[in-house]
Amino acid sequence: MNGKLTFGDKSIDLPIIEGTEKEKAIDIGKLRSTTGLITLDSGYSNTGSAKSKITYLNGEEGILRHRGYRIEDLALNCTFLEVAYLVIFGDLPSKEKLDNFSERVMRHALIDERIKDVFKAFPLATHPMALLEATTVALSAFYSSSEVYGKDTKDDLERNIFRLLGKLPSLVAYSYKKKRGLPYAYPNTDLNYVENFLQMVFNVPTRKYNSNPLFREAIEKLLILHVDHELNCSTSTVRMIGSSEANLYSSISGGISALSGALHGGANQAVLEMLEQIYQQGGNIKMFIERAKDKNDSFKLMGFGHRVYKNFDPRAVIVKDLCRTILKEQAENNPLFDLALELEEQALQDSYFQERKLYPNIDFYSGLIYKAMGFSNDMFTALFVVGRLPGWIAHWVEMRNDPHSRIDRPRQVYTGATERKFTPIKERS
Numbered sequence: 179m180n181g182k183l184t185f186g187d188k189s190i191d192l193p194i195i196e197g198t199e200k201e202k203a204i205d206i207g208k209l210r211s212t213t214g215l216i217t218l219d220s221g222y223s224n225t226g227s228a229k230s231k232i233t234y235l236n237g238e239e240g241i242l243r244h245r246g247y248r249i250e251d252l253a254l255n256c257t258f259l260e261v262a263y264l265v266i267f268g269d270l271p272s273k274e275k276l277d278n279f280s281e282r283v284m285r286h287a288l289i290d291e292r293i294k295d296v297f298k299a300f301p302l303a304t305h306p307m308a309l310l311e312a313t314t315v316a317l318s319a320f321y322s323s324s325e326v327y328g329k330d331t332k333d334d335l336e337r338n339i340f341r342l343l344g345k346l347p348s349l350v351a352y353s354y355k356k357k358r359g360l361p362y363a364y365p366n367t368d369l370n371y372v373e374n375f376l377q378m379v380f381n382v383p384t385r386k387y388n389s390n391p392l393f394r395e396a397i398e399k400l401l402i403l404h405v406d407h408e409l410n411c412s413t414s415t416v417r418m419i420g421s422s423e424a425n426l427y428s429s430i431s432g433g434i435s436a437l438s439g440a441l442h443g444g445a446n447q448a449v450l451e452m453l454e455q456i457y458q459q460g461g462n463i464k465m466f467i468e469r470a471k472d473k474n475d476s477f478k479l480m481g482f483g484h485r486v487y488k489n490f491d492p493r494a495v496i497v498k499d500l501c502r503t504i505l506k507e508q509a510e511n512n513p514l515f516d517l518a519l520e521l522e523e524q525a526l527q528d529s530y531f532q533e534r535k536l537y538p539n540i541d542f543y544s545g546l547i548y549k550a551m552g553f554s555n556d557m558f559t560a561l562f563v564v565g566r567l568p569g570w571i572a573h574w575v576e577m578r579n580d581p582h583s584r585i586d587r588p589r590q591v592y593t594g595a596t597e598r599k600f601t602p603i604k605e606r607s
Contacts (some may be wrong), residue, residue: 179366185215199234199533227586229408230415232265232572235408242493244406250353250505253496258401259283259371262343262568265406266575280371285367286344287374289352297356305437306353306560307377311431313349317341318427332369338426339571347371350560351378354553356462375564379554392507393551396500397561400544404562405491409508410488411435412443416570417577418586427576434563443559443566446545449481449517450555453521463521471530481542483534493540501543504550509518518546 180191182202190212195207203226210216219225234243242249244265252261256270265281271279296316300309321341342501348365363381366374372394392562402498416433420426421438437443441460456466470479485490505515523537525531577583 183209183213185213188213195229197229210589212459216591218591222414224268225529228580229413229579230409230573230576231268233406233408233567237485238488239493240490240492242407242485248490249403250496253287253399253402253493256402257371258405258565261402261405265568266339267570281369283343284338284365284367284374286341286346287367288584289345289348292320293317293349297352299400300356302359304357304358305438306357306557307351307434307443309348309353309395310346310560311434311438313352314342314346314434315427315431317345318425335426338477341574342426342430342567342571348378349563350557351375352561354379354557357556358556361587367466371373372401383600389423390551392500392504395427396497396504396547396551399497399500400547403497403540404544404565406566406572408479409573411439411441412566413570413573417573420574421583421586422579423585429574430570433566437563437566438559445490445541446548446558446562447482448490449542449545450549450558451516452478452480453517456521457514457517461517462540463517463524465523467521467528470593479525479536481545482531482538483512483536484539487539489535490537491539494538494543497540497543497547498538501547507550512549515550519544 179194179196181194183192190209192209192331195205196235197202197203206217217225232245234246235241244252244261245268247264247270252264256264257276260271260276261274267565293313293316296313297309300312321338349358352362360382363378363598366377369377373389374393377387378398409417412433415436416429419429419432440448456463465476467479469475469477502519505519522542526537531537544562545555545558548561553561
């Protein structure tokens with residue numbers, strides 16, 4: 179099946195590619211070599227850069243599946259490490275395979291003591307995402323160059339995968355502790371992945387930390403809901419860096435950098451900052467809703483709507499009830515929680531938001547949950563990193579194993595000056 183592109187008195191046949199979910203794409207791989215033309219697609223909204231078997235996303239119908247499994251089924255029935263295994267290796271694990279996988283991941287939770295020196299080199303005010311970017315790529319310096327920089331053997335690649343899955347939560351916990359001047363907690367491999375992470379974050383030598391079961395459930399679900407989301411900004415960054423044959427650590431560090439932006443992983447932090455702004459200015463929700471509807475006002479209602487989902491965010495549906503349960507339990511401790519529930523209710527009843535399908539997305543709820551658990555606003559995106567890591571790894575591995583993969587090299591339409599005569603510096607005015 180082919181499409182036809184006509185320009186002037188010329189035309190070219192372009193193959194039509196169809197995915198397993200009947201999605202169709204025009205293959206323009208030979209467009210420039212045949213015609214001299216390129217396509218221009220700002221933000222790549224209409225451009226596919228890869229064929230992938232990892233995630234299917236249909237924003238119009240609110241569908242999200244990983245390796246064919248509905249996100250609803252995975253979030254309600256699996257642990258995070260089960261879903262991590264699924265997206266990286268392609269199938270849900272048996273109990274024996276999951277136990278082995280979990281043991282190998284937890285074996286790598288301990289971090290070389292010299293990494294602490296890297297943390298010490300940064301000012302206390304450093305954002306946790308900057309710490310994660312630096313220390314993730316620094317991990318590559320602690321292993322043999324053949325394992326990290328060579329053409330990975332299967333064993334080398336698996337070791338690097340387990341190292342990152344095991345060590346990255348520890349780096350996040352260290353980031354939390356550094357900013358507060360608290361001693362770092364060592365991992366406890368007698369605990370599961372989520373329980374160990376929470377104790378590394380909140381445990382202090384003066385008292386024993388017992389995690390709240392509701393918080394454990396919330397973290398488990400949020401990590402699963404963030405595990406992968408197709409070729410978004412950070413995932414595309416990981417694949418682009420990896421296409422140059424950069425090592426896995428460098429590629430993941432690049433993904434962390436991309437995720438740090440307010441329009442991507444930083445959106446849940448922006449939700450809390452918006453709520454704080456509303457509260458500090460009197461808590462008049464109706465006024466701020468009207469401001470959000472005014473196209474001449476720079477104020478934006480963060481956490482509503484989504485670039486991909488045009489109906490509803492299936493991840494938000496899953497986490498909404500859990501969020502409300504936690505907020506009601508914690509509301510007396512933070513006035514922002516009551517404010518958030520009221521904002522959600524008023525926005526959902528407003529015809530402007532209804533007509534435009536601007537429903538609360540996962541960022542609206544996740545930031546509120548993290549806040550209720552005791553995380554500061556600047557830690558929210560770092561928690562997102564823990565969840566998204568398996569997806570990044572899966573895409574990096576898929577890209578590297580694709581025999582048709584090439585180094586990414588987008589084209590441009592040049593709009594600068596045409597050729598100019600050079601003037602020596604003494605003659606320039």
